[in-house]
Amino acid sequence: MIKHTDIVILLPYILIAGTSVVTMLAIAFYRHHGLTVLITLMGLSGALVLTCIIFSIPILHRQITSLIIIDGYALFFTGLILAASIVVTLLSYDYLEIHDGHHEEFYLLLLFATLGTAVLVASGHFVSLFLGIEILSVSLYALAAYLRHSDRSIEAGVKYLILAAVSSAFILFGMALVYAETGSMEFSQIALRAAASGVHGLPYTAGLGLLVIGLGFKLGVVPFHMWTPDVYEGAPAPVTAFIATVSKGAVFALVLRYFSRVDLHAHRSLFVILTITAIASMFAGNLLALLQRNVKRILAYSSISHVGYLLVTLLASGPLAVSAAAFYLAAYFVTTLGAFGVVTVLSDRDRDADSMDDYAGLAWRRPWLAGVFTAMLLSLAGIPLTAGFVGKFYVVAAGMGSALWLLVIVLVINSAIGLFYYLRIIVALYAHPEEETAPRPALSLSGKAALAGLTLSLVWLGVYPGPVIEIIKKTLQSLI
């Protein structure tokens, strides 16, 4: 039964859903880009504030029905997701202004997708898991193909549609098998029953395997990564930013929660498979990125390797690993949003700024923008003073803490390989300009605010991460 207080705790989620309804009505009565953005921003910020308030009152944290678990963990990631969505909204405004067509429905889809991810990170049950994933995926199909006049955008949307639908089928089948073996769809119950009855039969393992495959698709780990570069390249830049951060982050948070209940080490074969996946993702992501000339594709392959790094924390398991994952995700959100943010603001009407040539000599044309991009790339590479440095350090520490030597060494080797292509972009940024280029369009206020906020957070997390780590540590006490 849902009590009154439960409604209060669910307010952030209700507010997001409510905002999407309001947006829909607003579009029906008065179609206006600025107004829609304003409503969206107000809704998301309101939800963020509510999340923070509930987050700071631990007695409110509880499970609501068997579907939703509102604990510190869920609220932390919900906050992260909402903040990221606000940034994406700010970036989208300019981006859509210069493109033709209706802009308003974009925000509606964005709100739905955000709601889906927020449900995902709070789900403790297969039903809510599936609901969250479907709400997210269906919105993303449309978002990826939002620029209807662009072939590549349509291609990205269709590709994402087909693969996401297939992976959903895998997830469904996996859930069915696990349910058939354990008789429950609740994570905690599944873990208990599997441990008690010693269910290690083929159907159960196969079910877990299918789940891993389905979720692996969403995360874009090797060998399920093929869609990532194409979708990243084809989708509008703000949508790419959303897929790279919010969508992947939420799925990872869910996987992390699931495997904090279901002991990964008890399933030796699964552990080995995930280890291989992690290693393959790191290597494939970094090595293939070396071959790319397209900045969006480079970032796509880099994201594959970053998910590989994150898998190390999943395999390490334990409090240190979970806090490392949470911190890494926070750092990764900031960094990736920043990187795609720069791509977004540089894009023009005809195409996204994804060619290396768009960035040649940027430092002398638009020094601030180049500075932001440099900071983001250095953070992806894990260089000090940036969030990525502390994140990488934390992940390596987590791996070492669980004595995963192989994974840690692979991670370290890959960080060195990764540097190579990040540096290549940076070299281009600071190349001497050949000729004076056309006068530059000024950044709008929303783009400036988003990028400035991201850069400040990046440096803050890199220089003074203590408070954030403290919050994460507190949060994790509520998990398990």
Place this chain on the structure above:
Amino acid sequence: MILAWLIIIPLAGGLAAWPLGRKNAALTRWISLAALVLDGVLLISFWSDPSSQAALGRGTWLIELNRPWIPQLGISIHLAMDGLSLVLVALTLFLGIISVACSWTEIREKTGFFHLNLMAILAGILGVFLSLDLFLFYFFWELMLVPMYFLISIWGHENRIYASLKFFLFTQAGGLLMLLSILGLYFMHGRSTGVYTFDYSLLLGTSLTPQAAFWLMLGFFISFTVKLPMVPFHPWLPDAHTEAPTAGSVILAGLLLKTGAYGLLRFVLPLFPDAAMTIAPTVMIIAAIGIGYGAVLAFAQTDLKRLVAYTSVSHMGFVLLGIFAWNMTAMQGAIMQMLAHGVSTGALFIIAGMVQERIHTRDMDRMGGFWSTIPRLSGMALVFALASLGLPGFGNFVAEFMVLLGAYRVNVLVTAFAAGGLVFAAIYSLWIIQRAFHGEPREVWKIPDLSRLETGIMAALIIAIFWLGLYPRPVLNTTGPALNMQQRSMPVESHSNAGTMANISKREIIR
């Protein structure tokens, strides 16, 4: 707080210089210079303080700063200075001022950003010399790389992109190995004592199995010897030194290489004395090979800067030899070599830069006969070529002599081989003079001699190198007690060989 200020002032100076660069290039240079001079004044006033002098005599920390930074992970901002750090900080500020001065006319593009990078490197190097928390150390270690990378890749010469990438990848790969070792030590210390910390003073006595100690030591060792560089980890060095702008070469050769040597002295030996002892004989052999190899390759170069770069490989071999000979004389010699090499090689790079600024080539085949056209510059070149070959009276002589003296007691054969490197040093040094400055001019150059600023720079360097050569006692008195203290804090007494060595060395501190 004085230690934090030492790092903050250059950084702030750089940040202030950056936005001004677009409007007024001269102001940028003055601000950078002022920040470094202020730092220098701070250091000297602190150095001459009676209480600091007393601490120097005892060999203890002169001053410490310890504030929590990320307490959840046992990370603190722990800075401290002893005699060893003190002389290296002094060298950093001295060469920092020199490099600002020698970029005065060379750097005309993007002056603001150049000085930001320059000051950030110096701040990073100062941080490395002062950090006593391993996380903080790693932080600064990595921090100095990025601006150095920019310095080479933006203001460097023809092949700068390749050189800067190579530099970055080599040192970064080394740094990541060190990260693994740092974390390994962190967890092993945490497991055995329950205290998870990155603090150097707490980690000092960690009990490790010999095998674990060996692997952890190796991570640090490789990272530091890539920077040093030790043959075969040196391929980045000739490219980076050659392609960097003059100030970059000076900082690379004068300071960045020293961070590797400092790391060996401060971290590898004290943290893993037994493991380091086991590899010491091998390292000495490699060091001797490096001395000869660097010298032979230097001789084969026609690019003036490249030649000087290879002499660095040879000279840093002496540093490595001295450190791993592991007695007081040799270690003191290694420190002297760090200082003398910093000054003399820095000077040679500046001379190469001045020549290039005038004739726009570094190819020695096109030089020759400069003595008659630019006598003052040629004279300076002769002075530093002689310093580089280790002529008595120069700092390099004192340093190499002490290293060989100390190493002789440990391994006669290796020492004899290393001493052979001095012969090659004489050949390549005189070769520079012969090819570039003496003889008939191969092409007719109409070029100006040293300007007043350039004369001033060279004068400062000459004073420094002669001071090190003729009156090295202040330096030895500053570093001796600190080294001694560090040796005593190591549990090497269990090791019979090392015990006697430490006893011998105590007697022979040069007074």
